[in-house]
Amino acid sequence: MTTKKAVLLTGKAKRVSTTDDPELLWVEYLDQATALNGKRKEAIAGKGKLNLQISALLFAELKAAGIPTHFVSAPDDDSMIVKRAQMLPLEVVLRNYASGHFETKFHVEHMRPFTPAIHEYYFKSDALDDPFINNDQILALGITDADTLATVRHLTDRVNELLTARFAGIGITLVDFKLEFGTLADGSLVLADELSPDNFRLVDKDTGASLDKDVFRKHEGDLQPVYAEVLRRLQASK
Numbered sequence: 496m497t498t499k500k501a502v503l504l505t506g507k508a509k510r511v512s513t514t515d516d517p518e519l520l521w522v523e524y525l526d527q528a529t530a531l532n533g534k535r536k537e538a539i540a541g542k543g544k545l546n547l548q549i550s551a552l553l554f555a556e557l558k559a560a561g562i563p564t565h566f567v568s569a570p571d572d573d574s575m576i577v578k579r580a581q582m583l584p585l586e587v588v589l590r591n592y593a594s595g596h597f598e599t600k601f602h603v604e605h606m607r608p609f610t611p612a613i614h615e616y617y618f619k620s621d622a623l624d625d626p627f628i629n630n631d632q633i634l635a636l637g638i639t640d641a642d643t644l645a646t647v648r649h650l651t652d653r654v655n656e657l658l659t660a661r662f663a664g665i666g667i668t669l670v671d672f673k674l675e676f677g678t679l680a681d682g683s684l685v686l687a688d689e690l691s692p693d694n695f696r697l698v699d700k701d702t703g704a705s706l707d708k709d710v711f712r713k714h715e716g717d718l719q720p721v722y723a724e725v726l727r728r729l730q731a732s733k
């Protein structure tokens with residue numbers, strides 16, 4: 496059994512520790528919600544466990560469908576064991592419909608559909624406030640190479656197909672989401688980070704209600720019961 500050792504880093508909603516296996520890390524999901532790139536922060540009881548359970552379930556399903564991921568196991572209620580990966584400093588956003596920053600930036604009508612879906616990249620840098628970055632800029636700055644970027648795009652489209660169908664099956668529209676990728680010691684690219692309503696925009700197909708972090712961002716009410724509902728539907732339809 497893998498055991499937790501020293502804390503490596505504490506992020507906005509997760510804490511990463513080393514383990515007795517140098518190839519594996521221990522990730523704890525915290526009861527923390529942030530908005531405005533961390534400037535607004537609140538403790539939300541139960542959120543860590545819900546995000547862990549949703550993430551673990553979705554990683555396992557994507558893995559079974561052939562997506563390479565860092566996920567290994569979920570040893571307890573709020574922890575995940577993952578393969579150690581060198582993270583690409585990119586946030587990969589995919590949009591199926593206009594919402595969030597796309598809607599406000601381009602003044603298009605809410606929920607305008609996009610076929611094909613839109614891919615966007617953001618350079619992860621606290622000092623620069625995670626700026627938008629395009630493919631040429633990524634290559635020019637040496638953030639990654641063209642082949643890796645093509646694989647990122649392909650995997651993101653495949654994840655979108657799988658998750659769009661999965662959420663549609665439980666009455667939810669997958670509006671947009673953010674993914675992160677990393678490379679393992681053997682050089683292979685894997686889907687990493689987290690798969691939860693913190694990183695997805697999810698809308699109930701019947702009511703149009705938000706089932707994601709927009710509830711927190713827009714001060715629309717308690718986040719915990721909303722995330723619990725997403726988990727309930729996912730588990731009920733496994």
Ligand code: C5P
Binds near residue numbers: 588596
């Ligand atoms: O804010 P924006 O409209 O660009 O967000 C697009 C998608 O990416 C949303 O699903 C949001 O939850 C996710 N996202 C994220 N982390 C960020 C920025 C966006 O998970 N730092």
